[in-house]
Amino acid sequence: MDIAVFSAKPYDRQFLDAANADRRHRLKYFDDPLNAETVDLAAGHRGICVFVNDVADAPVLEALARGGTQLVALRCTGFNNVDLQAAADLGIKVVRVVDYSPNSVAEHAVALLMAVNRKVHRAYNRTRDFNFALDGLMGFDLCGKTVAVIGTGKIGRVFARIMLGFGCNVIGYDAYRSPEFEALGARYADAGEIGANADIVSLHCPLTPQTYHIIGAQTLARAKRGSLLINTSRGGLVDTEAVIDALKSGQLGGLAIDVYEQEAGVFFRDLSGTIVDDDVLQRLMTFPNVIVTGHQAFLTREAVSTICETTLRSITEFETGQPLTNEITAVMERKP
Template structure:
């Protein structure tokens, strides 16, 4: 089956080619993201493969359908960039990678937490200039601290397991509580407990209309003063302007993010030789207690291999008329 692969980076090509040795699809790699300007490149392809910041709104889906596209394969877990109702109306099937390596994202969240708490980023820059002074590098022991996990699915539980190992008290919030989270040693928070008690808040929930800006001026005002916020999930969970205000006042003690609300125009590309026209991001990056990574939490050999294998297996299921194991229904 011929597939147009959008937003194809060198590592995508390497791992997709390796996985495709077992599947035998014809992959056309496109450097460009899928959007209104590039959707024409998909004409004639029965299936396309897209990533987290590719756009698949109703207008783009209509163009895809006219061009003969019947399948969209997301090589990621999140699907907030696809208009599922429009896809269903147009008869376009949508599949995703339901499970790849929750450990990869959870471990990156821990890496960000450790770095922002122990000021590793600042120490690294200092020692590169042979400045070994310790002033301003004070952190705190994780052992005995309270960690709030927002979203207790597979990634949230993997993060919980690590935090429990550090000796933290873990409290959680999820619209769909699971006994697996409690079996790890976590407990679900009562009303107000996260704001009053959490020294660290880590986000592991999907972006939905209900979770959009779950971190906002109101929740930040009710947070424990000096708490750290970690986000390796989706940028839209956080109201960045509100976070900047909380950082400026000291209400928020530090921020470490791998995702950003307006990342589609910035992430996954080298902008080091340009002036980035994003005032919010520019202001965010001026804070010494902020760390930003470019949506790399998923990027381990194990995770990317599984992502590519699962994506191509879903395409094979579609081509051969099998039930789609990883189909996203409009009810999702």
Template sequence: MKILFFSAKPYDREFFENCNLDYSHELEFWETHLGPHIVDAIKPNTDAVCVFVNDKLNAAVIETLANKGVRVIALRCAGFNNVDLEAAKKFGIRVCRVPAYSPQAVAEHAVAMLLTLNRKTHKAYNRVREQNFSLNGLMGFNLFGKTVGVIGTGKIGAAFCKIMLGFGCTIVAFDPFENDTLKSIGVNFMPFHEVIKHADIVSIHCPLTAENHHLINTNSLSAMKKGVTLINTSRGGLVNTQDIIVALKNGQVAALGIDVYEQEEKLFFKDLSGSIMGDDDIQLLISFPNVLVTGHQAFFTKEALTEIAEKTLENVSLLLKNESIDDVSRILV
């Protein structure tokens, strides 16, 4: 069976080719993202396409895939807001994903961003390299005893809660489906507005949907404590970029860590070091001393990439054979 990969990087090729020794599929890797600009170039003998977070699979793209005989769309990630699932159903294409490749990888990156912003280790590193050992401007605060608000307590959010409990934090959380296991270890579930009202730190761990687009906006930001720290390792569209810039300028938000960005498909996973970015918002955010931006790397560990490759190829193999997958959360259509 032939699987065509989009938005493919060298590490994708490495991990998928190693895993494919157990499957013997024909793998082809394209660096371009999948969208209307390239879908017509797909050859008719392609059985499945494997896509990532910034590939755009709207109804027109999916119709073209179906006309070319593509039977499976395999997401090598957990989120699926970039795929028109109704169109996939209409044109008879199965859609699968990897919902839990390594929750710890993303949760640990969120903690790393929080610690970096708070204790300013990135600034200390640069100072010491210049033989500047001054501590002025590097003061942080103890995490112990702070209230951390967690938005979304799926596998990643749950892993983040457990880490922060280990720091001695009080955890308040919001999720439409409350987790009894987390309750038993001390996580307090509250309505969204109560969580953001009480939290010193807010970390977002939920999927992007039409209902929660721009969940973090002027209204929700104004309801937070003055000087809150905000971390987002989920999806860029959960945060209104313009509103967060205003909140940073007026001090409502004391520190921001983002591994995702609303317009990231034009920027992330690319080397733009020799270019001038036309995105004024990201340029402004990068210029703020209290903002830390990473390029959607929270998932990027050996363990996560191994799990992604294994589960993706297993998903595709079973669906192409019309066999069932035990974990229903891996099947979207």
């Protein structure tokens, strides 16, 4: 089956080729992301394979359908970048990777938390210049602190388990309560309690119309002063302008993010030799208590291998007329 693979990085090619060795699909790789300007590259391909910042809105899907595309395979879990209703109307099937490695993302969230709390990024830069002074590097013990987990699916539960191992008090918030989360020794709390008591807030929920800017000016105003915010889920969960104001006032004590709401034109690219035309991101990067990584939380050998294997399996299911194990539809309901 002919597949156009968009936003293909070297690691994508390596692991997709390995997963495809026995399946023999014809994969054509494109460095470019999928959008209205690049959609014609997919013409003649029965399927396409896309990632988190590729655009599969109604106009793009219509162009894909005209070119003969019948399958959109997401090599990620989130699907907020796909117009599922338009896909259904056009008869295009959509599949995703439901589960790859919750450990990879949860562990990266912990790494970000430890780094921003203990000022590891600042210490690293200092010692590279042989500056071993400790002023300004003080953090706090995690043991005994209250950690709020927003979104208690698989990733959120792994993160919660790790935080419990540190001796933290873990509270959660989710529209769908998970018995597994409570079985860990964590408990659910309302938004008011989270705002008043959480020393650390970590986001692990999907981006939906209901969760868009779930962290905004009002949320931050109710937060415990000096608390830390971690986001390894989706950039649109956080109102970046509001976060900047909270950082400036000291209401927010630190921020560590692996995602950014306007990341599509920036992340997964080397812009070190250019001037980035994003004033909000430029302002954010000036704060000493902010860490930004470029959507790398998923990037472990185990996770990428599973992502590629699952994606190729879904493509084979489609080609051979089997039920699509990981299909998503416009009427799909989120499960805990």
